Amino acid sequence: xxxxxxxxxxxxxxxxxxxxxxxxxxxxxxxxxxxxxxxxxxxxxxxxxxxxxxxxxxxxxxxxxxxxxxxxxxxxxxxxxxxxxxxxxxxxxxxxxxxxxxxxxxxxxxxxxxxxxxxxxxxxxxxxxxxxxxxxxxxxxxxxxxxxxxxxxxxxx
Amino acid sequence: xxxxxxxxxxxxxxxxxxxxxxxxxxxxxxxxxxxxxxxxxxxxxxxxxxxxxxxxxxxxxxxxxxxxxxxxxxxxxxxxxxxxxxxxxxxxxxxxxxxxxxxxxxxxxxxxxxxxxxxxxxxxxxxxxxxxxxxxxxxxxxxxxxxxxxxxxxxxxxxxxx
Numbered sequence: 389x390x391x392x393x394x395x396x397x398x399x400x401x402x403x404x405x406x407x408x409x410x411x412x413x414x415x416x417x418x419x420x421x422x423x424x425x426x427x428x429x430x431x432x433x434x435x436x437x438x439x440x441x442x443x444x445x446x447x448x449x450x451x452x453x454x455x456x457x458x459x460x461x462x463x464x465x466x467x468x469x470x471x472x473x474x475x476x477x478x479x480x481x482x483x484x485x486x487x488x489x490x491x492x493x494x495x496x497x498x499x500x501x502x503x504x505x506x507x508x509x510x511x512x513x514x515x516x517x518x519x520x521x522x523x524x525x526x527x528x529x530x531x532x533x534x535x536x537x538x539x540x541x542x543x544x545x
Numbered sequence: 546x547x548x549x550x551x552x553x554x555x556x557x558x559x560x561x562x563x564x565x566x567x568x569x570x571x572x573x574x575x576x577x578x579x580x581x582x583x584x585x586x587x588x589x590x591x592x593x594x595x596x597x598x599x600x601x602x603x604x605x606x607x608x609x610x611x612x613x614x615x616x617x618x619x620x621x622x623x624x625x626x627x628x629x630x631x632x633x634x635x636x637x638x639x640x641x642x643x644x645x646x647x648x649x650x651x652x653x654x655x656x657x658x659x660x661x662x663x664x665x666x667x668x669x670x671x672x673x674x675x676x677x678x679x680x681x682x683x684x685x686x687x688x689x690x691x692x693x694x695x696x697x698x699x700x701x702x703x704x705x706x707x
Binding site: 389390391392393394396399406407410411412413414415416417418419420421422432433436439440443445446447448449450451452453454455456459460466468480483484489490491492493494495496497499501502503529530531532533534535536537 | 568
């Protein structure tokens with residue numbers, strides 16, 4: 389994924405309007421680009437071309453259905469650990485070795501390692517977290533999602 | 546929630562993204578030897594059941610110049626946490642917002658909101674706006690900046706037919 393910012397001139401007002409509008413949703417119909425384009429004042433052809441360009445520029449990380457893995461039977465859990473500085477590299481290796489660890493971030497806090505466990509079944513979460521505790525001798529705090537509030541992120545139009 | 550083998554094939558085919566053609570669902574139908582109407586009705590049923598949260602675009606915050614990202618965390622009164630959480634999630638600069646259990650005594654925070662900005666100073670200004678919104682219902686907060694990505698893999702569902 390692209391990590392460096394684009395120059396501000398790379399996107400025009402129509403690009404920004406597309407990014408904001410399509411985060412809210414994309415129609416489920418025979419000609420969804422024509423439909424979405426109509427409310428943006430863009431033709432089907434222009435919208436397709438612009439979305440393609442935004443994708444190429446790395447402005448879009450994903451365009452399509454967002455599946456809820458929990459609804460499909462999968463389970464996720466945000467976990468955190470307080471890892472002593474001198475053991476950090478060793479613990480990263482132990483934690484990342486589990487294929488259930490989907491993302492792992494170092495963060496500026498006493499709890500300095502934050503990762504997401506993704507398992508096929510909810511029982512897998514406790515199993516993997518317990519194994520990590522055993523392997524590292526460190527506590528794995530678990531923060532399962534109780535409720536999600538999603539609206540999205542808007543760019544200045 | 547029950548999804549069948551065809552739904553799973555549909556998920557596997559579209560989780561990388563929709564094709565950029567005038568009739569993307571018809572194209573997906575061709576890939577899977579289904580009719581376009583079957584693809585539309587299955588996707589619509591999955592949307593209704595919550596298996597699909599939305600069909601949409603996800604922007605790359607980094608490319609948009611939002612290179613400072615902080616996980617702001619808040620200790621909010623349980624009675625109002627759902628209502629206030631929805632309001633925080635509604636703020637344009639918050640990309641994800643979740644209620645999670647506390648881990649006392651070490652972790653008193655139950656509301657997590659990802660805040661994006663061009664700089665940390667900008668993120669702090671936005672964090673202050675959240676604090677104002679929460680008001681006296683919030684008994685403490687913190688913000689955690691990511692300093693390094695240690696692992697990042699996509700979440701992928703395997704096509705059982707593949």
